[in-house]
Amino acid sequence: MHALGNFTVSTPRPLPVIVLADTSGSMSENGKVDALNTALADMTQSFAQDVDGRAEIHVAIITFGGTAKVHLPLTPAASMQLLPLVATGKTPMGDAFDLARELIEDRQKVPSRAYSPVIVLASDALPNDGTRWEEALERLLASERAKKAQRFALGIGAGVDPAVLRKFVADANMKIYGATDAAEIGKFFRWVTMSVSTRTRRPDPESAKGDPLPPIDLDELL
Amino acid sequence: MIHHQQRNAASIEVFGATVRGPTHIANGLPNQDTWLRVWTGDHCVVVVSDGMGSKPHADIGSQAACRAVVDAVRVWRRHPLAATEVLLGMVHLFWRARIAPLTQDECACTCLFAVVGPNGAGVAAQLGDGLLAIHDGSTMSALSSRDSEAFVNETTGLGLTTRLAAWRTAAVPAGSRCIMLCTDGVSDDLIPEKLPEFLEWLEKDVRAMREPQRRHFLARSLRDWPTPKHLDDKTIAVACIGPWASIRKPGGDHSNAGRRR
Numbered sequence: 390m391h392a393l394g395n396f397t398v399s400t401p402r403p404l405p406v407i408v409l410a411d412t413s414g415s416m417s418e419n420g421k422v423d424a425l426n427t428a429l430a431d432m433t434q435s436f437a438q439d440v441d442g443r444a445e446i447h448v449a450i451i452t453f454g455g456t457a458k459v460h461l462p463l464t465p466a467a468s469m470q471l472l473p474l475v476a477t478g479k480t481p482m483g484d485a486f487d488l489a490r491e492l493i494e495d496r497q498k499v500p501s502r503a504y505s506p507v508i509v510l511a512s513d514a515l516p517n518d519g520t521r522w523e524e525a526l527e528r529l530l531a532s533e534r535a536k537k538a539q540r541f542a543l544g545i546g547a548g549v550d551p552a553v554l555r556k557f558v559a560d561a562n563m564k565i566y567g568a569t570d571a572a573e574i575g576k577f578f579r580w581v582t583m584s585v586s587t588r589t590r591r592p593d594p595e596s597a598k599g600d601p602l603p604p605i606d607l608d609e610l611l
Numbered sequence: 612m613i614h615h616q617q618r619n620a621a622s623i624e625v626f627g628a629t630v631r632g633p634t635h636i637a638n639g640l641p642n643q644d645t646w647l648r649v650w651t652g653d654h655c656v657v658v659v660s661d662g663m664g665s666k667p668h669a670d671i672g673s674q675a676a677c678r679a680v681v682d683a684v685r686v687w688r689r690h691p692l693a694a695t696e697v698l699l700g701m702v703h704l705f706w707r708a709r710i711a712p713l714t715q716d717e718c719a720c721t722c723l724f725a726v727v728g729p730n731g732a733g734v735a736a737q738l739g740d741g742l743l744a745i746h747d748g749s750t751m752s753a754l755s756s757r758d759s760e761a762f763v764n765e766t767t768g769l770g771l772t773t774r775l776a777a778w779r780t781a782a783v784p785a786g787s788r789c790i791m792l793c794t795d796g797v798s799d800d801l802i803p804e805k806l807p808e809f810l811e812w813l814e815k816d817v818r819a820m821r822e823p824q825r826r827h828f829l830a831r832s833l834r835d836w837p838t839p840k841h842l843d844d845k846t847i848a849v850a851c852i853g854p855w856a857s858i859r860k861p862g863g864d865h866s867n868a869g870r871r872r
Contacts, residue, residue: 392816394837396809397800401840402763443634443840502799505762533760 404444404504404589405463406436406581407492407538409485411512411545412454416476421513421545424571426473428578435582436466442589444504449492450474457484463498480514482553483521486529493535504588506538509581510557511574513545522553530559541584543568543577623655623727624818627848628829629867632796634664634842643669643720644794644846645867647677654733656684657850658724661741661794663768664843672710672718676769679705680724688726695734698726699775706769719770723754723792725783731852732785738778739768742798745781746789746810753806754779763799789814790850796843800836813849 408429416422429450436446448469450461455478461469493499493506516522529535542554542565554565568574625648635642643662648655660676662669683701687693702722710718721739737743737754740761744753767777783790789810801809820828833845 392812393832396802396805396812397836397838398802399838401838402799443842445840501761502763505765534762537762537765 398502400465401443401445402502402504403447403465403499404442404585405447405449405493405499405506406585407449407451407463407489407506407508409482409489409508409510409512410450410452410460410474411480411482411514412452412474412476412478413480413514414454414477415480415514415548416454416474416545419546420571421574422474422476424574425511425545427571428575429474430471431575432578432582433466433469433471435586437469439466439586439589442586444589446585446589451485451488451492453481453485454478455481457481457488459488459492463492479517480512481518481521482512482516483518483523483525486522486525490525490529490532490535493538494532499534506535507541507581507585508535508538509541509543509578510554511543511545511577512549512554514548515550516553523556526557541581542566543574545569545574622853623731623850624853625655625657625848625850626818626822626825626829627657627659627846628826628833629846630830630833630844632841632843632845635844641670642844642867643673644796644844645670645673645677646792646846646848647681647867648848648850649681651681651685652688653729654684654688655727655850656681656724657727657790657792657848658722659741659792659794659846659848660723661721661739661768661796661844661846663719663721663766663771664764666717666719666770668710668713668717669720671713672706672720672770675706675709675718676702676720676722679703679709679769680722682709684726688728695736695780696775698734699736699738699778699780703769703773710770715770717770719768721766721768721794725790725792725850727783727790727850727852730785731783731787733783734780735783735790736778736780738772740766740795740798742791742793742795742801743779743781744791744806744810745783745787746791746807746814747784747786748788751807751810752781754781763795766795787852789852791847792849793847794843794845796836796841796845797833797847799843800838800841814851817849818851 449463452460544567631642647658658677658680660673662673682705687698723737725735727733
């Protein structure tokens with residue numbers, strides 16, 4: 390055995406991707422949750438096949454429908470088993486923000502040798518947890534670790550409030566995106582996939598947080 | 612030049628290696644890490660510096676950092692009452708002098724060093740990421756390698772800050788047996804719980820090898836780094852402090868710091 394192998398970690402540096410998926414009851418309409426399931430499956434499969442990247446992509450899925458919960462803990466994409474999302478209940482977006490922040494602040498799960506995380510928010514509705522979502526978002530954006538995450542936002546359908554997504558992204562230069570059908574949901578997640586994969590292939594994945602392929606800009610759609 | 616102070620109560624043996632990482636090899640870029648060992652008077656100085664990959668003259672910056680520490684120690688050791696902060700301030704000033712006319716931002720780099728005097732005691736300091744660990748035979752202390760809120764490649768260094776408070780410092784107590792300095796290409800992949808064992812391995816097994824086999828062994832070990840998808844240049848320097856049963860042949864000064872700066 391390589392002598393240094395006794396003292397070194399045997400896993401590559403992780404790049405965490407945390408998906409905040411709206412699974413409220415309205416997502417069951419017009420095949421939205423089915424489209425989201427398909428898009429997430431495609432994305433994680435692409436990540437699993439990304440063996441040439443310079444980081445190991447880990448994926449976590451946090452759902453918020455009725456209650457917010459960790460649907461899939463942070464897991465290397467290559468070894469994850471994705472169970473389909475089921476849409477039901479209200480939209481407790483604030484609790485999902487808190488779960489994401491707690492995950493990123495957990496140094497056992499997201500160590501300092503990790504590349505800064507990516508958070509993807511996909512929602513079709515207004516949060517209906519009063520002011521909780523705003524308070525939780527403030528906590529997320531104030532967290533020394535969580536605020537460094539690269540954030541992507543997708544509004545699904547016409548019921549979404551772009552202001553909520555814009556506040557989540559909290560970057561005037563970062564677009565927010567809209568999708569009205571399954572094809573556009575898939576397109577958004579393909580773009581996220583491309584963006585993350587491009588980042589892992591750069592010599593320094595930390596310096597490559599860009600928009601390689603812009604999908605539909607929500608500001609233009611609404 | 613005095614290589615090995617026979618008159619010292621403590622005998623110091625320093626060894627190390629630096630290698631280019633896969634990213635720089637693939638892109639035809641030079642090693643941006645530098646390490647240096649120098650005996651100045653009756654003090655031993657060991658320095659490791661990691662030039663920041665995004666900076667165009669990071670390699671020059673790290674070479675200048677190693678030389679600047681030696682410049683600063685040469686002045687500082689003549690003034691026994693001068694505080695460590697004085698030494699750190701001089702490191703910044705000599706580094707700026709050595710990189711001129713390049714700008715600080717173009718040459719940004721980390722800086723980790725240890726200065727050990729004739730009684731085996733000294734001082735260690737670290738600006739930016741990497742790891743500096745001191746083993747006294749029974750316990751190990753380490754300067755924190757990275758801000759606890761940070762992710763990989765988020766660091767500070769010469770050229771990015773002039774705040775002396777950004778340095779982490781530690782006394783090297785008399786009786787210390789081993790000081791290990793390494794860049795983040797090494798430290799990020801070390802298992803924290805196994806650090807004492809790692810230092811012991813360096814101090815006993817690796818130190819027992821003869822040169823040049825030891826240097827070649829270390830370089831090969833760094834080049835064949837076991838962690839998958841590793842990218843960075845890697846540098847490690849180890850100062851072992853005796854006395855030992857047999858005084859080893861002096862190793863002399865070492866540097867990959869070049870002569871430009």
